[in-house]
Amino acid sequence: MARKSNKNANIKDVAALAGVSIATVSRFLNGNLGRMSAATAAKVQDAITKLNYVPNSVARQMITRSSKLVAVIVANIDDYFSTELFKGISSILESQGYIGVLFDANADIEREKTLLRAIGSHQFDGLLLQSFSNPQTVQEILHQQMPVVSVDREMDACPWPQVITDNFQAAQEATEYFGRQGYTHVVVLTSELDLSRTRQERYRGILSAAQDVDVLEVSEASYNHSEVHQRLTALIHKSDQKTVVFALKERWLLEFFPNLIISGLIDNQEVTATGFADTDFIRRMEPKLTLITQNPFLMGASSAEIMLRELNGEHVAPDRMIIPAKLQ
């Protein structure tokens, strides 16, 4: 059903037939419809259809060296944090006619390298990265000069700008807050601590503000739900102090908190719970919990703003921008 394309029609013909400028057709082709009326867009689309015009974008890319596509690698699209990060990025990129193209590392550092290799050997105008790898590895594999902005995962000796949360401070402040409410016993629920610097920072933050701390590490690869639930319950009862269960990862909060609430164990009297949570499901349950939100949408939007400055030719210093987490 797809028509044969008319190789003779070019952008000038489209502009002439639509009665608009070539710049307008170009903005249309780049999906940059920000300041374009629906009527104009319709006229251009109509002319393109009538002339059966196919923009030779690959050829155009070789001349302009711009694809108007920005690659975004996130850690795992199953995590709401990653998808919100992308939605924030995407909304800002669109404002200047760029499109965010999403690559899912699937929580796998080897897969991330495969994606970097693919991105490095194609025409993307820039890369936004929630990375497992270190900057040197990224650069060696990417192997192409393009603007890079790192988001969420803090990197040392990072040659490009970073947008991060202060995980240490967020965990410390939350622990202090619950300490003031008398919850002096902390049960930390986390994935393997040694696998993620983010988790380590959060754990250090808790240790800096509490003495009576127990840790329950759950292996993401293999775990038994009811066994973890039992061990968690045992740790809560272990201390005679008021206890706060502190989830370092939203996934565990979503998996284990509902049954603790339903069983009546979390009563906001003797036992409460908190953690890093960016979805609303747990917030809507009774009794209401006070949780930490990092605002991934804002983190994504902020990293995209830096990317746009670089795409507009500005050199941005490789500084760290810290988006504060909120306890609410």
Next chain:
Amino acid sequence: MARKSNKNANIKDVAALAGVSIATVSRFLNGNLGRMSAATAAKVQDAITKLNYVPNSVARQMITRSSKLVAVIVANIDDYFSTELFKGISSILESQGYIGVLFDANADIEREKTLLRAIGSHQFDGLLLQSFSNPQTVQEILHQQMPVVSVDREMDACPWPQVITDNFQAAQEATEYFGRQGYTHVVVLTSELDLSRTRQERYRGILSAAQDVDVLEVSEASYNHSEVHQRLTALIHKSDQKTVVFALKERWLLEFFPNLIISGLIDNQEVTATGFADTDFIRRMEPKLTLITQNPFLMGASSAEIMLRELNGEHVAPDRMIIPAKLQ
């Protein structure tokens, strides 16, 4: 920090220095590491780094007409269904060295058109589509001949293969199942019915198997959580029959079921609940609910298998493949 690239080095030099065939280097560059040993991959990467070789992929694309990138448009990455769909697609594409590139329509038909326009004017080897638009619109905007496979959203007069669930049958069978348990009063919890054919099919399936049906439509754009909760509770109490609350969309199930369970209203005696659910959070809550799963990962994988056949030159008839939903 990024090195200047050496324009003289070419793929032959890389193969020679690495002591492998050009085909091997090519597979490496395309991220096709399936049958490649880590040692070989390391040698190739090492040679690329030493020679500072940058594959001119855009030029290569003009010759081979292949980018090894397959575009995937999903309805909304905030929905677990969409992200699982992509993970299924991605895992199959990788097996033959293709990379799935994710575009998020963000539940916005206008945005979907912008994405189609961008995909149509760049070099992607194919398109997998969870679409809001009709096939004619997709073809007119895409405006390029590439293999297309549609997944999840059923389309009429569709010129390409489709992978779908039978939403009518799934809803009908679930309603019959609960009817046999004595739950003859059904309260349907859904987003606006007139906006989605999928929801309409599910609603028709319920009506075909139950007489006593109440509907609560929630506007995704604007709604008040506690007001919806109250109206839902009122509808449950409305009938003197045993009631099953039936969520047509996982989002509402995740948002409203926990409090119905915590409040003790859902007891699996007088009142139970079901719906389309692909995440595990609700399944893990007590009392256990019987829910409908569509297996989005399998739907994605199946659509990617069809895509690979097309990419290998086979013409696949525009048939519908139906992945049955499971009540469990």
